Amino acid sequence: MSDISFVRTDMLPEQEPPATTVGFVGWARANLFSSPLNAILSILSIVAVLFVLSVILPWAFMSSWNATSLTDCREQIAAAYGPDHHGACWAVIKDRWVQLVFGFYPPYPIDGTAHLGSPPEGAWPAYFRPIATFVLILTAVAPVLFDKLPRKMLLITAVFPFLMPWMMWGGTFWNPVGAMLGFGIGYLAYRFIAPIAGSLAGVIAAALLPIIWWLFLMGGFASTMQSIIALDIPTVNSRKFGGFTVSIFIGVVAIVGSLPLGIILALGRQSDLLIVKALCVGFIEFIRGVPLITLLFVASTLLNIFLPPGTEFDIILRVLIMVTLFASAYMAEVVRGGLAALPRGQYEAADALGLDYWKAQRLIIMPQALKISIPGIVSTFIGIFKDTTLVSIIAILDPLGLTAGIRANAQWNGIYWELFAFIAFVFFIFCFSMSRYSMYLERKLKTSH
Amino acid sequence: MSELATERQIDRSKMHVGSDVAIQINNMNKWYGAFHVLRDINLTVNEGERIVVAGPSGSGKSTLIRCINRLEEHQQGDIIVDGTELTSDLKNIDKVRREVGMCFQHFNLFPHLTILENCTLAPIWVRKTPRKEAEEIAMHFLEKVKIPEQADKYPGQLSGGQQQRVAIARSLCMKPRIMLFDEPTSALDPEMIKEVLDTMIELAEEGMTMICVTHEMGFARQVANRVIFMDQGQIVEQNEPEEFFNNPKSDRTKLFLSQILGH
Numbered sequence: 157m158s159d160i161s162f163v164r165t166d167m168l169p170e171q172e173p174p175a176t177t178v179g180f181v182g183w184a185r186a187n188l189f190s191s192p193l194n195a196i197l198s199i200l201s202i203v204a205v206l207f208v209l210s211v212i213l214p215w216a217f218m219s220s221w222n223a224t225s226l227t228d229c230r231e232q233i234a235a236a237y238g239p240d241h242h243g244a245c246w247a248v249i250k251d252r253w254v255q256l257v258f259g260f261y262p263p264y265p266i267d268g269t270a271h272l273g274s275p276p277e278g279a280w281p282a283y284f285r286p287i288a289t290f291v292l293i294l295t296a297v298a299p300v301l302f303d304k305l306p307r308k309m310l311l312i313t314a315v316f317p318f319l320m321p322w323m324m325w326g327g328t329f330w331n332p333v334g335a336m337l338g339f340g341i342g343y344l345a346y347r348f349i350a351p352i353a354g355s356l357a358g359v360i361a362a363a364l365l366p367i368i369w370w371l372f373l374m375g376g377f378a379s380t381m382q383s384i385i386a387l388d389i390p391t392v393n394s395r396k397f398g399g400f401t402v403s404i405f406i407g408v409v410a411i412v413g414s415l416p417l418g419i420i421l422a423l424g425r426q427s428d429l430l431i432v433k434a435l436c437v438g439f440i441e442f443i444r445g446v447p448l449i450t451l452l453f454v455a456s457t458l459l460n461i462f463l464p465p466g467t468e469f470d471i472i473l474r475v476l477i478m479v480t481l482f483a484s485a486y487m488a489e490v491v492r493g494g495l496a497a498l499p500r501g502q503y504e505a506a507d508a509l510g511l512d513y514w515k516a517q518r519l520i521i522m523p524q525a526l527k528i529s530i531p532g533i534v535s536t537f538i539g540i541f542k543d544t545t546l547v548s549i550i551a552i553l554d555p556l557g558l559t560a561g562i563r564a565n566a567q568w569n570g571i572y573w574e575l576f577a578f579i580a581f582v583f584f585i586f587c588f589s590m591s592r593y594s595m596y597l598e599r600k601l602k603t604s605h
Numbered sequence: 606m607s608e609l610a611t612e613r614q615i616d617r618s619k620m621h622v623g624s625d626v627a628i629q630i631n632n633m634n635k636w637y638g639a640f641h642v643l644r645d646i647n648l649t650v651n652e653g654e655r656i657v658v659a660g661p662s663g664s665g666k667s668t669l670i671r672c673i674n675r676l677e678e679h680q681q682g683d684i685i686v687d688g689t690e691l692t693s694d695l696k697n698i699d700k701v702r703r704e705v706g707m708c709f710q711h712f713n714l715f716p717h718l719t720i721l722e723n724c725t726l727a728p729i730w731v732r733k734t735p736r737k738e739a740e741e742i743a744m745h746f747l748e749k750v751k752i753p754e755q756a757d758k759y760p761g762q763l764s765g766g767q768q769q770r771v772a773i774a775r776s777l778c779m780k781p782r783i784m785l786f787d788e789p790t791s792a793l794d795p796e797m798i799k800e801v802l803d804t805m806i807e808l809a810e811e812g813m814t815m816i817c818v819t820h821e822m823g824f825a826r827q828v829a830n831r832v833i834f835m836d837q838g839q840i841v842e843q844n845e846p847e848e849f850f851n852n853p854k855s856d857r858t859k860l861f862l863s864q865i866l867g868h
C-alpha cells in the first residue's frame with residue numbers, strides 16, 4: 157500500500173464553535189473590532205452616541221409635565237432637579253394638545269361658529285368629525301395594506317376619497333355624490349365613444365367630460381338635489397383647519413391622489429401618441445423643476461389673478477390640488493422606473509395572449525412595475541407627508557404654523573425645543589410606520605425564491 | 606444535435622396536412638428604420654403543417670414569425686391568418702392573436718402569478734371563460750405537459766424546461782389553431798430540451814399547425830413536413846426535411862447545414 161491511502165475509522169463528533177466567534181463577543185469582533193481602524197471608529201462612535209444620550213435623556217425625562225406656564229415649569233424643574241438642570245417642559249404639549257391635533261376645528265360644528273365652551277344641546281362628542289374622518293381613513297386603508305381583511309372593505313376604500321372631504325368641510329351630501337358621478341360620466345363616455353370614434357377620442361372624452369361636469373355642472377346639481385332632498389351637515393371654514401388634522405388631511409389626499417395620477421402620467425410618458433406624451437413630459441418636467449413652495453405661493457396668491465373676481469376658491473382645496481400635482485409628478489417618475497425595469501418579454505407575452513393595452517397594464521405590467529417601485533413609492537409618500545409642513549409658510553396652521561402662535565402667548569413665550577421635538581416625534585411615528593410597512597410588503601410580494 | 610433527443614415512437618396518424626390555408630403571406634417586406642429586415646416573403650401554410658424555420662442568427666426568423674401575430678408590424682405586402690388580414694385594425698389583430706399561440710425563447714411567464722394563474726389569465730380576461738372552467742382547462746393542459754403538481758408554484762420556483770412547458774400550456778389554454786415557437790429550447794440545458802421537444806411532438810401528433818424557429822435539426826427531420834431556410838431576410842430554400850437535409854440546393858444552405866450539424 158502507498159502512503160496516500162487513507163481510510164477513516166472513527167467519525168468526528170460535532171463540536172461547539174470557539175466562544176470568540178459566537179454570541180455577543182463573536183458579533184462584536186466581527187462587526188466592531190475587525191481591524192484597528194474599525195476599532196477606533198467603533199469606539200469614537202460609541203463615545204459620540206453616549207455623549208448625545210447623556211444630554212438628551214436627562215433633558216427629556218427629568219422634565220415637567222404639569223405646569224401652567226413656562227416660568228411655572230422652570231420653577232418646578234429647579235425645585236426637583238436643582239437650579240442648573242435643563243429639563244424639558246412637556247407641559248406645553250399637555251396644555252396645547254387639543255390645538256396641536258385639531259387646530260381650530262370647532263369641536264361641535266352646529267352653525268359654522270366654533271363652540272369652544274360647553275357642548276350645545278344634542279351635540280355629538282367633541283371633535284366627532286375629524287376623529288370619524290381619521291377612523292374612516294384607517295378603515296379605508298386597512299384592506300389595501302393587509303389582504304387578509306375581507307375584500308368587501310374595499311368598498312369603503314372606494315368611497316372614502318369622496319366622503320373624507322365632505323366629512324371635514326361639511327355641506328350637502330350631494331357634493332360627494334356629484335363628485336362620484338363625474339367618474340361615472342368618464343367611464344360611460346369611454347364606453348360609448350371609444351367603440352364609435354376610436355380609443356383616443358374615448359380617452360379624451362373620458363378626461364374632458366368629467367372635468368366639465370365638476371367645474372361647471374356639479375355645483376348646480378348638488379344645490380338642486382339639496383333643495384329636493386336636504387342632506388347636509390354644518391360647514392366648517394377652511395381657515396379653521398389646523399394642527400395634525402390638516403397635515404394628515406393634506407397628506408392623505410396627496411398620497412391617495414398622486415398614485416393613480418402618477419401611474420397615468422407614467423403611462424402617458426411612454427405612450428405612442430405624440431401629443432399625450434408631450435403633455436405628460438411637459439407637466440412632469442415643469443413640476444419637478446419648480447419648488448413646492450413656489451407652487452404653494454401660486455396657489456395662495458397668484459391664482460386669484462387668473463380667477464374671475466369674486467370667485468371663492470377654497471385655500472385648502474387649492475393647496476390640496478397643488479400638493480397632489482406636485483407629488484404625482486414625482487410618483488410618475490418612480491413608476492416609470494418600475495416600468496423600465498420590466499423586460500420587453502412581459503409586454504410581448506401579454507400581447508401574444510390577446511390582452512388589450514389596459515388589461516395588459518392592469519394584470520401584467522402594473523402589478524410588477526409597482527412592486528419593483530415600492531421603495532420609491534413609499535419614499536415619495538413619506539416625502540409628501542413631510543412636505544405638508546411647508547403649508548405653514550402660506551399661513552395654514554399646521555403643527556409648525558401653530559408653534560409660532562403658541563410661543564407668542566405670554567404663558568409659553570420662550571418655549572422652543574419641546575414643541576418641535578413633539579412634532580418631530582409624531583411625524584417620525586407616521587413616516588417610520590410607512591417605511592416598515594414597505595419593507596413588510598416587499599418581503600411578502602417576493603415570488604422568486 | 607442531428608439526432609432527436611427522444612426515443613419515443615412518433616405517431617404520424619393525425620399529422621396530415623389539410624387543404625385549408627392557415628397562413629398566407631404575400632410579397633411581404635419589413636424594415637427596421639432603414640434596415641430591410643424581411644425581403645419579399647411569400648409563404649403559404651396549410652392547416653396541420655409543421656414548419657421548421659432555420660437560418661443563421663440575425664437572418665430575420667424571429668421577425669418573420671412575430672409578424673404573424675403582429676408583435677411586429679410589416680410595411681408592405683399582406684399577411685392573412687385564418688382568413689383575417691393583419692392591418693392596423695385592432696379588431697383584426699385581436700382576432701388573430703386569439704387564434705395564434707406563441708412560445709418565446711425566454712418563456713416570458715408572468716413572475717407575479719402562479720402557474721395556474723398564468724394559464725387562466727387570458728381565458729378569463731380575453732375569452733371571458735368562467736374562472737372555474739378556465740381552471741379546469743388549465744389543469745387539463747398542465748397535465749398534458751406533465752406538471753399539474755406545480756400549479757400553485759410561481760414561475761421562479763420551476764426549472765427552465767418546466768417553465769417552457771408551462772408557457773406552452775398557457776398558450777394552449779387559449780385553444781389556438783396555430784402555434785408559433787421562437788427558439789423554445791435555445792435557453793435550456795440539454796437534459797431539459799428533451800422534455801420540451803416531447804411536448805412539442807405531442808402537439809404535432811394532435812394535428813396542430815406549427816411554425817417553429819429552432820436549431821433542433823433532429824426535430825426538423827422527424828416532425829416537420831417542411832423546412833424553410835432563411836438568410837439575410839429572405840427565404841433561401843424550402844423543402845421536405847429528407848430532401849432539405851440530404852440534398853440541399855443552395856450553397857448557403859449547405860454551408861449552414863455543415864456548420865450546424867457539426868461535421
Ligand SMILES: Nc1ncnc2c1ncn2[C@@H]1O[C@H](COP(=O)(O)OP(=O)(O)O)[C@@H](O)[C@H]1O
Pocket residue numbers: 637640642660661662663664665666667668669
Ligand atoms: N427592434 C429592432 N430594431 C432594429 N433592428 C432589429 C430589431 N429586432 C431585430 N433587429 C435586427 O433584425 C435582424 C433580424 O433579427 P431577428 O429576426 O431577431 O433574427 P433571428 O431571429 O433570425 O436571429 C437582426 O439583424 C437584428 O439585429
Ligand SMILES: [Mg+2]
Pocket residue numbers: 666667668787788
Ligand atoms: Mg431569433
